[in-house]
Amino acid sequence: MSGSSHTNPADVVATRWPRVLRRGRMETVATILIAAGVLMLLQPFALVLYTYSFVTTLAGVVMFTIVSKFPD
Amino acid sequence: MTGLVSAHSVVDPSPLTKRIAAIVVIAYALITLVPLLWIVMTGFKSPSDAIAYPPKLVAEPTLEGYCNLFTTRSRQAPEYMAKLPPASGLCDRISRDRNMVIAGPSNYIPRYVNSLVIAFGSTALSVVLGTLAAYAFSRFKVPLKDDLMFFILSTRMMPPIAVAIPIYLMYRELGLSDTKLGMILLYTSVNISLAVWLLKGFMDEIPREYEDAAMVDGYTRLQAFFKVVLPQATTGIVATAIFCLIFAWNEYAFAVLLTSGTAQTAPPFIPIIIGEGGQDWPAVAAGTTLFLIPIVVFTVLLRKHLLRGITFGAVRK
Amino acid sequence: MTDQTGLSGLVDRAALVTSPVVARRVRGLSERAIAWLFITPTMLLLLAINIFPLIWTIRLSFTNYRANRPNATVLDVGLANYQSILTDPDVWAAMTVTARFVFWSILIQTVIGFTLAWLIDKKFRGHGLWTTLILLPMMLSPAVVGNFWTFLYQPQIGLFNYVVAALTGAPASSFQMLAQVPLAPWAIVIVDTWMWTPYVMLICLAGLRSIPDYIYEAAEVDRASPWRQFWSITLPMALPFIMLAVLFRGIENFKMFDMVNLLTGGGPGSTTEMASITLKREAFEKWRTGYSSAFAIILFVTVFGLANIYVKALNRVKSR
Numbered sequence: 001m002s003g004s005s006h007t008n009p010a011d012v013v014a015t016r017w018p019r020v021l022r023r024g025r026m027e028t029v030a031t032i033l034i035a036a037g038v039l040m041l042l043q044p045f046a047l048v049l050y051t052y053s054f055v056t057t058l059a060g061v062v063m064f065t066i067v068s069k070f071p072d
Numbered sequence: 073m074t075g076l077v078s079a080h081s082v083v084d085p086s087p088l089t090k091r092i093a094a095i096v097v098i099a100y101a102l103i104t105l106v107p108l109l110w111i112v113m114t115g116f117k118s119p120s121d122a123i124a125y126p127p128k129l130v131a132e133p134t135l136e137g138y139c140n141l142f143t144t145r146s147r148q149a150p151e152y153m154a155k156l157p158p159a160s161g162l163c164d165r166i167s168r169d170r171n172m173v174i175a176g177p178s179n180y181i182p183r184y185v186n187s188l189v190i191a192f193g194s195t196a197l198s199v200v201l202g203t204l205a206a207y208a209f210s211r212f213k214v215p216l217k218d219d220l221m222f223f224i225l226s227t228r229m230m231p232p233i234a235v236a237i238p239i240y241l242m243y244r245e246l247g248l249s250d251t252k253l254g255m256i257l258l259y260t261s262v263n264i265s266l267a268v269w270l271l272k273g274f275m276d277e278i279p280r281e282y283e284d285a286a287m288v289d290g291y292t293r294l295q296a297f298f299k300v301v302l303p304q305a306t307t308g309i310v311a312t313a314i315f316c317l318i319f320a321w322n323e324y325a326f327a328v329l330l331t332s333g334t335a336q337t338a339p340p341f342i343p344i345i346i347g348e349g350g351q352d353w354p355a356v357a358a359g360t361t362l363f364l365i366p367i368v369v370f371t372v373l374l375r376k377h378l379l380r381g382i383t384f385g386a387v388r389k
Numbered sequence: 390m391t392d393q394t395g396l397s398g399l400v401d402r403a404a405l406v407t408s409p410v411v412a413r414r415v416r417g418l419s420e421r422a423i424a425w426l427f428i429t430p431t432m433l434l435l436l437a438i439n440i441f442p443l444i445w446t447i448r449l450s451f452t453n454y455r456a457n458r459p460n461a462t463v464l465d466v467g468l469a470n471y472q473s474i475l476t477d478p479d480v481w482a483a484m485t486v487t488a489r490f491v492f493w494s495i496l497i498q499t500v501i502g503f504t505l506a507w508l509i510d511k512k513f514r515g516h517g518l519w520t521t522l523i524l525l526p527m528m529l530s531p532a533v534v535g536n537f538w539t540f541l542y543q544p545q546i547g548l549f550n551y552v553v554a555a556l557t558g559a560p561a562s563s564f565q566m567l568a569q570v571p572l573a574p575w576a577i578v579i580v581d582t583w584m585w586t587p588y589v590m591l592i593c594l595a596g597l598r599s600i601p602d603y604i605y606e607a608a609e610v611d612r613a614s615p616w617r618q619f620w621s622i623t624l625p626m627a628l629p630f631i632m633l634a635v636l637f638r639g640i641e642n643f644k645m646f647d648m649v650n651l652l653t654g655g656g657p658g659s660t661t662e663m664a665s666i667t668l669k670r671e672a673f674e675k676w677r678t679g680y681s682s683a684f685a686i687i688l689f690v691t692v693f694g695l696a697n698i699y700v701k702a703l704n705r706v707k708s709r
Contacts, residue, residue, distance in 0.1 A: 068219075090514075107538065125561070328650070
């Protein structure tokens with residue numbers, strides 16, 4: 001906050017940051033993972049899907065928490 | 073587009089549409105109010121009228137339900153009854169007619185008082201803590217602000233039964249099981265999320281210029297907060313307090329799992345009001361009516377802020 | 390307390406009473422210090438009542454601890470609790486019962502709620518009063534009112550049975566809403582719908598009112614039919630709000646406890662045994678604390694994930 005630098009640090013990071021890993025896109029992926037996990041938990045069709053639902057949701061939640069720190 | 077057209081805009085529905093809409097909405101409202109009216113009416117019926125078939129729309133009103141709600145009674149032999157001095161009060165007379173004697177007060181009033189103490193205690197605590205936190209989140213740069221705000225909100229979404237397991241163990245260790253303090257702290261932790269989110273929204277709407285002006289006049293930040301921001305935020309604080317009050321008043325899951333005696337609130341108590349041979353429905357209805365009245369009043373008071381409250385301040389209309 | 394302005398007077402007097410050194414220190418409180426001073430109490434409370442217990446639950450979920458036997462030796466069982474929950478067809482059945490309840494209750498509430506909101510948005514005379522009346526059920530205690538519905542559902546004497554009998558001609562004693570396998574889930578859906586349709590309605594109404602008039606006026610100029618206007622303007626523009634209501638009600642109904650516990654307690658058999666009822670049985674009746682902790686964590690993570698999506702939806706609505 002010293003006001004000495006004229007370039008916004010966020011811009012620098014954003015340009016270096018790979019396009020695929022931008023926050024919005026990654027959040028969408030995480031959201032899909034969570035939604036898939038919840039659907040697997042609640043579906044009445046296959047026990048296997050139910051078994052792996054928790055891992056899927058957990059992965060989605062962890063991913064969501066991490067990627068929400070990524071620059072836009 | 074002339075002024076005439078836009079004043080009575082082309083999208084204004086026709087009178088016929090309005091009438092049909094009104095009929096459907098009013099019909100829905102009347103149907104959903106039937107269960108509530110039935111509760112109030114059942115409270116004034118005698119036990120036999122309450123379980124009559126077909127259900128009695130009109131019955132001779134009696135206060136028996138309310139008497140049974142507030143007292144415990146015991147059945148006595150007619151010889152014993154004959155020897156008693158004359159009945160002293162209305163409830164006394166009603167129970168004598170049923171060959172019963174009032175044995176003492178019921179637990180309803182203590183449970184109701186518990187509900188009051190716990191609801192008001194947790195509301196006061198959540199609003200005070202929530203106001204401070206909301207102000208900080210609204211005005212200052214707080215590191216990880218969004219994460220903290222989300223964390224605060226997510227605590228409210230947690231399934232109560234899942235939270236109750238460790239709380240049960242923790243309170244057992246700390247001696248807080250079945251205490252009012254324990255319940256106040258627990259309800260505060262649930263309510264504080266709503267308080268912070270709602271109040272942050274209200275604070276965001278108070279222009280910063282007011283405080284800046286006060287601080288130019290020599291106020292410190294704290295003085296500006298107390299003298300300028302708090303008075304401006306009164307409406308928001310009151311609305312938030314009512315929301316917290318309603319939640320704490322209505323809460324059942326924690327109460328039924330974590331309290332059993334001294335700190336039990338009314339919601340777990342009302343369903344277990346029983347008379348001879350099963351539930352005493354007029355008494356249950358009477359207890360329910362008395363329990364619901366404050367909320368009905370609050371809902372009417374709160375109607376302009378309801379939307380804000382149920383969306384955690386996101387939708388402001 | 391002769392001061393005229395309560396709190397603010399208090400601050401002034403505190404400043405007068407305290408020694409100059411302390412006063413300067415207080416006056417000199419930096420913004421950062423005030424920020425932390427204001428946030429810390431909230432955080433401490435949440436740490437004590439939410440985070441610490443959560444960590445404890447995670448720890449317990451890897452053990453075979455039983456809360457009713459505090460002196461028994463506690464064994465570390467690794468992931469066995471999770472494994473047995475996630476491969477148990479009975480728990481899976483509880484999840485599908487929950488799913489069915491969530492699906493039907495939310496679907497019905499959304500359809501009725503949106504329709505009502507759309508009708509109220511026609512702004513007929515007196516719509517404010519009727520809206521407030523419609524909102525009443527959702528403010529009331531689900532437990533206390535849910536309990537009363539068991540009375541309305543009584544076979545023979547219940548008002549609900551009587552009304553259904555009067556409308557369909559079937560005798561009122563021929564069906565038991567809470568005791569018959571095919572009917573019990575619907576009994577709960579009906580009470581939930583009665584209670585929470587107003588919630589969906591209120592949010593949908595906000596969505597409809599957020600659509601600016603000029604869009605409809607433009608559509609009118611283009612001679613778009615009311616039917617087209619509804620599908621291409623009203624519905625898409627209200628959709629974020631509908632999503633918000635659906636998500637929140639979905640989370641709430643996923644963890645539904647009070648109403649089910651009072652109406653059916655999970656019965657008849659296990660027809661209405663939802664996840665939270667199973668959890669309550671394991672934790673507070675069978676006292677399998679370690680096992681139920683693992684179950685609790687599974688529900689936690691699911692709700693936490695949904696809460697993430699919910700906040701995303703909230704922010705989207707907020708920017709409108």
